[in-house]
Amino acid sequence: MERSVNMERSYNKRQEAKPHIAEEWVGKIYTFICIAFLVITIFSMVYFVASKGLSTFIVNGVNAFDLITGVKWNPDIDIPQFGALPFIFGSFSTSILAAIIAAPLGFCAAVFIVELAPKFGRRFLQPVIELLAGIPSVVYGFVGLSVIVPLFRDLFPGQGIGIAAGALVLSVMILPTITTIATDALSELPAGLKEGSYALGATRWQTIYRVALPTTMPQQMTGIVLGIARAFGEALAVQMVIGNAPHIPHSLFESTSTLTSAITLSMGNTAMGSVQNNVLWSLALILMLMTFVFVFIIRFLEGRKKL
């Protein structure tokens, strides 16, 4: 009885300070600090990489246009040349080629999981694909170096290293991303849509090809762009199999470089603040800007989702 008397007006805030009010603030402040840390981190990341990357042009006076379009990369001669086009070309060609290899495979795997054999697909194929996503990139690089490169050396003219080897390794690495998104898209498809097509006498493949694929196209593209983005930023696996020669190759089996491989290799060998070092930060800046472009494309595609 005494307790209830004490409680009489306890729901009126103005009375005394309540422990639970302090507690609410603990929660609010703690979670806010966590999210603030995340946001501040990304902003400082953009700021620092951008300011370092831009100093090549501002402090060292390198022409930005020359950097992007130049094909000669000779950082250590008397009048150094910083043409980064070979790296940009290498990054784009490996990642797009990887997507060209992985996209049909991923789509087929998704069709298998959703339409053909859902039981076996969900129990075996899906875990297998998720496992592929878990394998570290250095292991991919190692396998690429010890299996794919020698194989290509035997089959094709050249050393085996190059865009083809890089793209092949990357295609396996991005296969899980593409497959997962394609699978989600196909399984979200309303049953009525497919049934309608079957009711008209269409075969399974016609249904997939004429109904499922066009309807889920934006999501399929999202998966592919995400895959390209991942391939574009991948560093070590590519670096191990691409050869690292700083020029635009004449064939798929000739040594070349990507933005990430150039950064990885040279960052440790150049002095902080030198023009040779700063220009690597410019490459990183290009990499970062491309990330923004990819995120922007993905946002755009998600906005066009038809379901």
Add this chain to the structure above:
Amino acid sequence: MQANALSTKKLNVYYGEKHAVQDVSLDFAEKQVTALIGPSGCGKSTFLRSLNRMNDLIPSCRVTGDIWMKEHNINGSETDVVALRKHIGMVFQRPNPFHKSIYENIAFGPRYHGVKKKADLDNLVEESLRKAAIWDETKDRLHKSAFALSGGQQQRLCIARSVALKPDIILMDEPTSALDPISTSRVEDLISELKQDYSIVIVTHNMHQAARISDKTAFFLSGHVVEYDETDKLFMDPSQKQTSDYISGRFG
């Protein structure tokens, strides 16, 4: 004249643009069961959820008007809603026990509100389960998951959970709509017993239930209270035509 446990003065609830409850003024007597009836979407549940400020959880929802509990208007911004809900318990449409043991389901609230001693908690758990008429069924498995209970038992557990906080008022939002007839009648019996200690406001779409268990009944129609009277009077001799139409089953 009996004291009022709670009374509303010109209470309005808006969901975005929708005016869900319009100028409702009701007095809820102490230690009585008040039933709110009406067709689906008439605003009775929305009104009920305003009484313990549960509508605060819905961002688009706005509640204006007064809710008087003793001499306090609890619909003001200065009200500490967390403390308020300790005094106004709530039982929901579907039984929603916590993913915890039966014992923890009951002890969770009181422990948070300051009952720390194990012996006190043990007593409180037993007392609450007894009050909710579920002690005999649960005393041997207090530390098993509450999800092992049947739907009707879960709902009585949820009532016990509110009772454990010794609230002044218990709000019930169609508490038997998800239960089978036998469980329903047990919960109805329970409500009739609980009114010795608590003031109860119950929303129901079942007119017979309202007639069986309530002392007063309010009939809601599209956000308004059409009629509010002694339950017997309202069902036997309604003063409004809409009420008689509804209780004779002509719509709703």
Add this chain to the structure above:
Amino acid sequence: MSAKTVDKIATGVIMCVAGFIIAVLLGLLGYILIRGVGHISWDFLTSAPESIRAGGGIGPQLFNSLFLLVLTLIITVPLGIGAGIYMSEYAKPSKLTSFIRLVVEVLSSFPSIIVGLFGLLVLVNKFGFGFSLFSGALALTIFNLPLMVRITEQGLRGVPPQQKEASFALGISKWKTIRSVLLPIATPVILSGTILAAGRIFGEAAALLFTAGMSSPRLDFTDWNPLDDRSPLNPFRPAETLAVHIWKINSEGLAPDAPQIAAGASAVLIIMVLVFNLGARALGRYMTNKFTAAK
């Protein structure tokens, strides 16, 4: 060609692709394990690497990887769960919230090498943590935070809203509700997600090259005082992890048995990742069973 024939051909092709993908994974795992497992021995797992002679091990690298994983999780989990709670429970739908969402999405698509470079610039140089486990752990934290936030949000979104209502109706504060009602229910999802993230942390190398460093000092495994330079537990010493080690011996290994060491180390790495993956899967299944059995 009739529609039926096309359908049959397409079905056949899709079957082949599915088989091919499984074959690729099995081939990949088989290759690494067959080439590498033979090289794994107690001595290999515990002894220090040799730079020029044959017979080096991966002891310090393995220890570094595990220690770095622990350090990273200690920082990542509370931060990630906190930020996830904010996004799922506190953030009101507004322009600011969708902006934060965009920021998290951008961070999650940043290449790990960029995170590593940021670590080099800010953690290693500006804050003066040097090439150290601590810098590495922070870089990996930044790299994994978006994932952790997403996992937490996913876990919390899976909690039935009635649970929250029930708790609020008892006059329980929001923060207590989150901690004692919502988080326990979300735990299976968060835990298996965290284990998967752990696998990712364990195998990550690009973010560590320029933060945790590419070398390891001679460690004295009898000295467990975290403040000593040669103590394995000192978080401010450089630490080459297993994944970084694999990369380094592949690109500049001088020891005659470098390919074998790389294979052995890859096998160890793969086995660890497999353990993490299967562990997360098993745990997820166990927890789901426990919950559904209780219903």
